[in-house]
Amino acid sequence: MHDLGKLSHMVAGHGPVLLTTFPQATEEQKKCFDLLNRAYVEAHYNPRYRITEAQLEYLAKRVRKLQRLTKRICQARIESYLSA
Numbered sequence: 018m019h020d021l022g023k024l025s026h027m028v029a030g031h032g033p034v035l036l037t038t039f040p041q042a043t044e045e046q047k048k049c050f051d052l053l054n055r056a057y058v059e060a061h062y063n064p065r066y067r068i069t070e071a072q073l074e075y076l077a078k079r080v081r082k083l084q085r086l087t088k089r090i091c092q093a094r095i096e097s098y099l100s101a
Contacts, residue, residue, distance in 0.1 A: 021057065025038075031094070032086065032087075039079055039083075052068050052076070053080075
């Protein structure tokens with residue numbers, strides 16, 4: 018699946034905090050999430066795809082946060098299986 022919006026809602030049941038990784042309260046936040054969503058496919062195939070350095074830095078920070086949260090949630094789930 019290439020739609021990050023749909024993917025985010027699918028994983029929310031495993032850790033609702035994951036939905037906070039890419040806030041969309043402001044127009045700039047919405048634009049950055051859209052750029053990330055489009056980059057998943059477009060950056061490979063569309064030579065007109067553009068992203069600013071500031072947007073890229075913002076998204077990289079958010080992706081690192083997502084990685085940390087995902088690791089924490091997965092480790093907790095594994096530990097729950099081991100202690101059951």
